[in-house]
Structures are given as C-alpha cells and as structure tokens.
Amino acid sequence: MSKSLNEILSTFNGNKSELIPILQDIQSSIGYLPEDAIIEVSKFTQVPESEIYGVATFYTQFRFLPVGKKHIMVCKGTACHVKGAPQIIEGIERHLDIKEGEVTFDLEYSLESVGCLGCCALAPCAMINEEVESNLTLKDVKKIFSRMKNNSNDKES
Amino acid sequence: MNFNELFKESVEEYDSLISGVIPVILVGSATCGKSAGAQEISAAFKAELEEQNVMAEVIEVGCIGLCYLEPIVTIIKEGMPAIFYGDVTSKQAKQLVNDYIIDNNPMIESALGTFGDKQVEGIPNLFDIPVMKPQIRRILRNCGFIDPDNIKHYIAMDGYKGLNNALDLKPGEVMEKIKLSGLRGRGGAGFPTWMKWQFFVDSKEDENYLICNADEGDPGAFMNRSLLESDPHSVLEGIVIAAYAIGAKEGYIYCRAEYPLALERLKHAISEMKKLGFLGENILGSGFNFDIKIKEGAGAFVCGEETALIASIEGKRGMPRTRPPFPTTSGLWGKPTVINNVETMASVSLIMQAGHDAFVEHGTQDSKGTKTFSLVGNVKNTGLIEVPLGTTLKQVINEIGGGIINDGMFKAVQIGGPSGGCIPESYLDTKIDYDSLTMAGAIMGSGGLVVMDQNSCMVDVAHYFLEFIQNESCGKCVPCRLGTKQMLDILTDITTGKGKAGDIELLLELAGGVKDGSLCGLGQTSPNPILTTIKYFKDEYNAHINEKRCPALLCNELINYQVIDEKCKGCMLCFRSCPVGAISGSKKEVHSINIDKCIKCGTCIELCSGMYNAIERVHKY
Numbered sequence: 020m021s022k023s024l025n026e027i028l029s030t031f032n033g034n035k036s037e038l039i040p041i042l043q044d045i046q047s048s049i050g051y052l053p054e055d056a057i058i059e060v061s062k063f064t065q066v067p068e069s070e071i072y073g074v075a076t077f078y079t080q081f082r083f084l085p086v087g088k089k090h091i092m093v094c095k096g097t098a099c100h101v102k103g104a105p106q107i108i109e110g111i112e113r114h115l116d117i118k119e120g121e122v123t124f125d126l127e128y129s130l131e132s133v134g135c136l137g138c139c140a141l142a143p144c145a146m147i148n149e150e151v152e153s154n155l156t157l158k159d160v161k162k163i164f165s166r167m168k169n170n171s172n173d174k175e176s
Numbered sequence: 177m178n179f180n181e182l183f184k185e186s187v188e189e190y191d192s193l194i195s196g197v198i199p200v201i202l203v204g205s206a207t208c209g210k211s212a213g214a215q216e217i218s219a220a221f222k223a224e225l226e227e228q229n230v231m232a233e234v235i236e237v238g239c240i241g242l243c244y245l246e247p248i249v250t251i252i253k254e255g256m257p258a259i260f261y262g263d264v265t266s267k268q269a270k271q272l273v274n275d276y277i278i279d280n281n282p283m284i285e286s287a288l289g290t291f292g293d294k295q296v297e298g299i300p301n302l303f304d305i306p307v308m309k310p311q312i313r314r315i316l317r318n319c320g321f322i323d324p325d326n327i328k329h330y331i332a333m334d335g336y337k338g339l340n341n342a343l344d345l346k347p348g349e350v351m352e353k354i355k356l357s358g359l360r361g362r363g364g365a366g367f368p369t370w371m372k373w374q375f376f377v378d379s380k381e382d383e384n385y386l387i388c389n390a391d392e393g394d395p396g397a398f399m400n401r402s403l404l405e406s407d408p409h410s411v412l413e414g415i416v417i418a419a420y421a422i423g424a425k426e427g428y429i430y431c432r433a434e435y436p437l438a439l440e441r442l443k444h445a446i447s448e449m450k451k452l453g454f455l456g457e458n459i460l461g462s463g464f465n466f467d468i469k470i471k472e473g474a475g476a477f478v479c480g481e482e483t484a485l486i487a488s489i490e491g492k493r494g495m496p497r498t499r500p501p502f503p504t505t506s507g508l509w510g511k512p513t514v515i516n517n518v519e520t521m522a523s524v525s526l527i528m529q530a531g532h533d534a535f536v537e538h539g540t541q542d543s544k545g546t547k548t549f550s551l552v553g554n555v556k557n558t559g560l561i562e563v564p565l566g567t568t569l570k571q572v573i574n575e576i577g578g579g580i581i582n583d584g585m586f587k588a589v590q591i592g593g594p595s596g597g598c599i600p601e602s603y604l605d606t607k608i609d610y611d612s613l614t615m616a617g618a619i620m621g622s623g624g625l626v627v628m629d630q631n632s633c634m635v636d637v638a639h640y641f642l643e644f645i646q647n648e649s650c651g652k653c654v655p656c657r658l659g660t661k662q663m664l665d666i667l668t669d670i671t672t673g674k675g676k677a678g679d680i681e682l683l684l685e686l687a688g689g690v691k692d693g694s695l696c697g698l699g700q701t702s703p704n705p706i707l708t709t710i711k712y713f714k715d716e717y718n719a720h721i722n723e724k725r726c727p728a729l730l731c732n733e734l735i736n737y738q739v740i741d742e743k744c745k746g747c748m749l750c751f752r753s754c755p756v757g758a759i760s761g762s763k764k765e766v767h768s769i770n771i772d773k774c775i776k777c778g779t780c781i782e783l784c785s786g787m788y789n790a791i792e793r794v795h796k797y
Contacts, residue, residue: 034491035490035491036489036490036491037491038491039472039474039488039491040471040472042474043433043472043474066491073493074491074492074493077476077493077494077495077650078474078475078476078494079474079475079476080433080474080475081474095395095644096395096396097395097396097552097553097590097593097624097626097640097641098395098396098552098553098558098626099395100395100637100640101553101554101626101628101632101637102553102554103778106777106778109775109777110777110779113755113777133434133475134393134395134434134475134477134644134648135393135394135395135396135397135398135434136207136434137207137392137397137398137401137402137434137435138207138208138211138398139396139397139398139550139552139558139624139626140208140243140244140398140550140551140552140558140559140560141208141211141212141243141244141246141558142552142553142558144211149436150210150211151207151210151211152211153208153211153212156782157777157778157779157782158782158783
C-alpha cells in the first residue's frame with residue numbers, strides 16, 4: 020500500500036491546490052482514504068491532518084471505509100425521486116440487509132445514494148461500479164443481484 | 177497545415193465516410209445509450225457483420241436526445257438518406273445487417289425517421305416527427321451525428337471555424353459580436369455574458385483565469401453531460417474564443433466526477449486540440465497562447481456557486497464567500513476570473529461560427545437564442561431537447577414530451593432544480609425565458625424540467641428538495657444551515673401526519689428569513705420549492721395538516737395498502753413476493769394484506785399493475 024501511495028504522491032508537486040486531486044487518486048487506487056494515507060499526504064503537502072480531514076469530509080466523494088467489490092450508487096435525482104427511487108433504495112437495503120452508506124459483511128456489496136447521475140430520462144437509475152442500470156423496478160433489483168451473483172460464481176469456478 | 181487546408185481535408189474525410197460505398201452504422205453511446213445497452217448493440221452489429229462477411233463501419237456517437245428510444249442506431253448507406261432506428265435490440269441488429277445492409281429492405285416498420293435530401297417511402301423525416309418538429313437544434317446540432325472522439329468530424333461540421341474567425345478579429349471586436357448576440361449566461365441566472373467579460377477586462381491584471389463550469393449538480397438535469405459526451409469540441413472551442421476575447425491566460429474545466437464518460441471525452445478532445453494547434457502556444461499561428469486543465473469535482477452541489485467552485489480548485493472546502501468582490505475582480509488565487517457555463521461556451525462557438533445575426537433569429541426581445549433542456553419525469557418522451565427561448569411550457573410538455581405517461585393528469589412541472597419552483601397547469605402558457613419564469617416564482621436554472629403527474633405529492637416534492645439542500649448546505653451561514661433544517665423538520669412532520677395549524681405560516685416566515693439572510697445563491701433560493709408549492713398547491717398542504725390525508729396517496733404514513741376483492745384473481749404472485757409476509761391467501765382465493773405487518777414497499781402493487789390492478793393505496797384516515 021505504501022508503495023502505491025508513494026507512486027501516487029510522486030506524480031504531484033505537493034502544492035496545497037493539489038490536495039483534492041491527490042485524495043481522488045488515492046481513493047481511486049485504494050478504494051478509500053486510510054488514516055495512514057492522510058498522515059502521509061499531510062507531510063507531503065504541509066497541510067495539517069485536521070484540515071485534510073475537513074476537506075475530505077466536505078465532499079461526498081471521499082470515504083474513510085472501504086467499499087464493497089460492487090459499489091452500488093442509487094440516483095436520488097428529482098426525476099428518479101418522482102419515479103420511485105426511494106422504493107428502489109429500500110428494496111436494495113432489504114435485499115442486502117444493509118442500510119444506505121453501509122457495506123455487506125462479506126465486503127461484496129456496498130450501497131450509497133448520489134445526488135444525480137444525469138440519466139434522468141431513464142429514471143430511476145443506479146450505477147454499479149461504472150455501469151448504469153436504468154428504468155429500474157423492484158423486480159429488476161432481484162434480477163440484477165442474481166445476475167451479479169451468477170457472474171461472480173462463474174468467475175470463481 | 178493552415179486552417180483552411182485542415183478544414184478541406186476534414187470535409188473530404190467525413191464526406192468519404194458518410195457518402196462512401198461502405199455502409200456506416202452510428203450507435204448512440206452517451207451514458208443514457210450505454211445504460212440502455214448500446215455496447216451490446218455495437219457488439220451485435222460487429223458480430224453479425226463478421227459472420228456474414230460484410231464490410232461496414234460501426235461508430236459510437238453521442239446522443240440525439242431521444243433518450244426514451246435508446247439504444248438508437250443510425251444506418252447510412254450509399255444512395256440512401258440516414259435512417260434512424262430506436263429501441264434496437266441485439267436481434268434487430270442482426271436483422272438490420274441482413275435485411276438492410278445486405279439486402280435493401282430498410283425495415284420501415286422499425287424506423288424512426290430519415291435524415292438527408294432523399295426520402296424513403298413510409299419513413300418520415302426525423303425532424304418532422306412530433307417530438308422533433310418544435311425543436312430548433314443549434315447547440316445540439318452535431319450530437320448523434322459525429323464521432324465525439326474524432327476532432328476532424330467536428331471540423332467538417334464547421335467546427336473551429338468560429339475560433340479561426342475570432343483570431344482574425346481584435347479581441348474587442350469578438351466581444352462586440354457576443355454583445356450583439358445578446359447571449360445571457362446559460363447556467364441559471366442569465367447575466368449578460370459580454371458584461372461579465374467586460375468586468376474582467378476592466379480589472380486589467382496580468383495573471384488571470386477562465387473557468388468553464390461543468391459541475392452540473394442540479395438533480396434532474398443532464399444537458400451539460402450530454403453535450404460534453406456528444407460534442408466536446410463545441411464547448412472547448414467556445415472556451416478558447418472566450419479566452420482570446422478577454423485575454424485570459426489559463427483555463428480550467430471544472431467537471432463533476434459523477435460524469436466519467438464526459439471526463440474521458442474531454443481529456444481525449446483536449447489532446448487532439450493540442451496536436452492540431454487549437455490549444456497551447458501560438459494557436460493557429462496567431463501568437464495567442466492558452467491552455468486548459470481539467471479539474472474533477474468531488475461531489476458538492478454548492479460548488480456550482482462561483483466562489484465555492486474557486487475555493488474547491490484552490491484545494492479547500494467548497495464554501496462560498498461574500499460578494500463583492502466578484503470573481504471577475506478577485507477570483508482564483510485572488511486574480512480576476514471569469515466563470516462561464518458549458519452551454520454558454522457552446523453558444524459562443526456557435527455565434528462565432530454562424531454569426532450573431534443567425535443567433536438572434538430565435539428567442540425573445542430579452543432572451544436570445546435557443547436553450548437546451550432535459551425533459552424528464554412523467555412525460556411520454558423523455559430526453560434532451562432544444563427550443564427557442566420564448567417557447568411555452570405547454571408546447572414543450574404536450575408537443576415534444578407527448579403528454580403524461582399512462583394517460584395520467586398533469587400536476588406540475590419543476591423547473592430550475594432546487595433553486596427553482598413548481599409550476600401548475602394554470603401557468604403552462606408561461607414562456608420559457610429568464611424573466612417570465614422569474615415572474616412565475618421559478619428560475620430558468622440550467623435547464624432541468626421535471627414533469628409530475630397526479631401521483632406526485634407536492635408536499636413530498638418540497639420535502640425532497642429541502643432534504644437535498646439541507647444535505648448540501650455548506651454550513652457557513654446560520655440562516656441556511658439552521659433555517660433549512662427547521663423547514664425540513666416541519667415538512668417531515670407534515671408528510672408523516674404530525675403537521676399542525678400554523679405550520680404553513682411558520683414555513684413562510686422561515687422561508688423569508690432564509691431567503692433574505694443567506695450568504696450565497698444556494699441558500700437564498702432554497703425556499704423556492706416551498707414557496708411555489710405553498711403558492712400553487714396550498715390545498716395539498718391543508719389536506720396533510722388538517723385531514724391527515726395525502727391527496728396523491730404517496731406519503732406512506734398517511735396511507736394503507738389494500739386488495740380490491742373483486743379484481744383479485746388469487747394468483748399468489750404478491751403472496752410469494754411480499755418481503756415481510758404481510759399478504760395472506762391461497763390459490764384462486766382473494767388475498768388480503770395485514771396492515772400491521774405491511775411496510776408499504778410497493779412490491780405487490782408493481783407486480784399486480786398491468787395484470788389485475790387488484791392492489792391499491794387508500795387513505796388511512
């Protein structure tokens with residue numbers, strides 16, 4: 020981990036203005052912002068850890084816990100809301116037995132809601148890793164999970 | 177190579193592709209197309225072409241805006257107009273290869289429309305179909321027609337001609353043309369673009385910045401995403417023209433991280449611009465130097481506000497500050513900074529390509545040109561549209577949108593996102609221009625139009641926006657931080673049956689305080705969804721507060737689910753699917769719902785609707 024962190028930092032100069040891009044790069048390679056990484060970033064940029072924490076907590080993109088292998092982001096935009104996103108979120112919560120913002124015990128799935136994915140014309144929608152699923156119904160929720168389960172079983176066997 | 181040679185070469189290349197012997201298959205592959213399965217369709221075409229050993233070029237293009245018909249495919253064959261097909265399946269892709277590409281049967285029954293000089297009997301012209309007819313496509317002119325990853329396609333469509341024209345003029349002359357076009361900022365507030373630029377020029381500092389705001393955070397709006405994914409160069413050209421006109425040295429595009437495809441296309445587009453000399457040192461031999469960097473947003477709605485956006489680029493928490501000084505005097509790193517929206521930039525390149533006279537052909541006295549909108553919610557034809565400013569809401573919803581889905585009743589249209597408002601049926605003749613919308617209590621905003629039907633509860637809508645705003649409030653100033661929380665608490669009470677007399681008055685009082693006392697635009701406009709829903713839908717508030725009834729039967733605390741005995745066929749589908757086992761019954765016998773167990777998740781209604789419609793929501797009280 021520390022090696023990849025060093026690799027990331029070596030692409031920056033250590034200016035304060037690079038703080039957000041640094042955190043974004045760390046998160047995209049490690050999956051979250053571990054405490055050790057923040058300490059290293061603080062040394063590198065000369066920005067106090069508390070301030071880095073302040074910046075990181077301000078933006079919804081950053082997280083301090085790892086996400087599941089399949090990270091589900093359900094859109095909570097206006098169009099999705101009008102077309103039943105709250106019921107979809109509840110449906111996924113029931114299916115995975117976790118709440119919004121949590122990760123399943125086996126670290127397979129994590130769930131969060133996002134402001135708007137910009138697929139409003141095909142609402143309600145969700146993004147699983149980088150793939151967008153659209154026109155969701157509660158029936159689709161079940162189908163998507165059984166499909167993902169089958170896919171990961173295929174890979175393992 | 178000079179620009180004219182490059183233009184000639186690009187036109188030749190594009191023409192030989194489009195009018196050549198080898199058929200071309202364009203697959204709409206913006207985010208909406210991809211989510212509807214565009215990649216599988218591309219793969220299906222390629223597989224069948226290989227199987228049949230036929231030559232054809234499969235190209236991923238952007239979005240023509242008919243999102244409800246995605247995946248959309250366009251086939252161009254020699255001697256034929258381009259033919260558009262919607263809702264294409266892998267099976268149809270196979271069929272199109274065999275029937276149309278190999279044989280000459282254009283599958284009229286599946287075709288949407290044609291584009292080009294020639295006609296095919298039985299297929300209308302694409303721009304004559306009802307959803308397209310009222311539209312004027314200027315900003316979106318290339319979307320869905322060109323490969324966004326190929327700069328030469330853009331050049332062949334007169335792209336960068338605007339920049340070439342601008343560089344032949346003095347910066348002040350370019351500014352004059354933008355002034356004559358009457359262009360107003362497309363980000364929401366509608367401030368005259370030239371005036372913002374003039375303030376910047378007047379500040380006369382050597383170090384300065386130009387920022388293109390692509391932090392499209394309004395929920396329910398995706399115009400910028402679609403444009404950046406489908407025609408990124410139209411925005412980038414506008415940025416370079418603007419930089420030349422105002423003398424900016426460095427440029428940024430601040431784009432949301434939630435738009436991975438837009439970011440990818442922007443990065444690619446910028447590298448192509450550099451190769452051909454549209455960016456960097458001595459642009460097109462003019463001696464003008466300018467560079468653009470991409471900054472990824474990290475998820476904060478408030479960063480759409482200019483001063484918050486600047487703080488974010490500086491690596492800080494994205495909190496707004498008081499204005500004045502305005503960013504045009506003191507912005508990024510304390511230096512003069514102009515911030516323009518994505519569509520404003522695309523309008524600049526359009527004006528410099530086609531001339532300001534062509535731009536003012538459309539629009540009203542004070543709102544010139546066309547504007548893109550994302551038309552979504554409960555209308556039949558959802559998608560990205562472009563209409564002249566001054567078009568009425570009714571035309572947009574009924575003609576382009578095709579009316580309400582499932583032949584439902586129109587209730588309201590939400591325009592302008594969390595800062596906008598809900599407009600009722602009686603105001604549908606309102607013209608879409610900056611001033612008329614403000615008069616109606618909404619704002620133009622960036623262009624999200626969310627249509628709601630009788631199943632939408634207007635108190636819930638107000639609650640939804642307040643929850644959003646309260647979440648996104650940066651917390652710097654008290655009226656916004658605490659005021660939105662108090663308003664949200666009251667709305668939660670109302671939607672859960674705990675509303676009491678005086679709540680509406682208290683909401684109005686708080687709304688006034690938040691409006692007058694907040695530091696930035698986010699706080700100042702945050703009461704708009706409440707104010708407009710109280711103004712136009714007060715009876716819904718009263719029903720929730722006084723009778724504990726939700727007229728739309730949406731607020732879960734105020735309703736129950738029940739089986740309609742005479743419609744239930746006892747099929748057991750709901751019985752088996754209920755996640756909490758609240759439904760009892762046996763085969764061919766009428767089921768019943770135990771309301772103490774029922775969590776009102778909607779699973780049973782979804783399953784039964786379209787079959788027997790035997791489950792309904794009823795008022796609890």
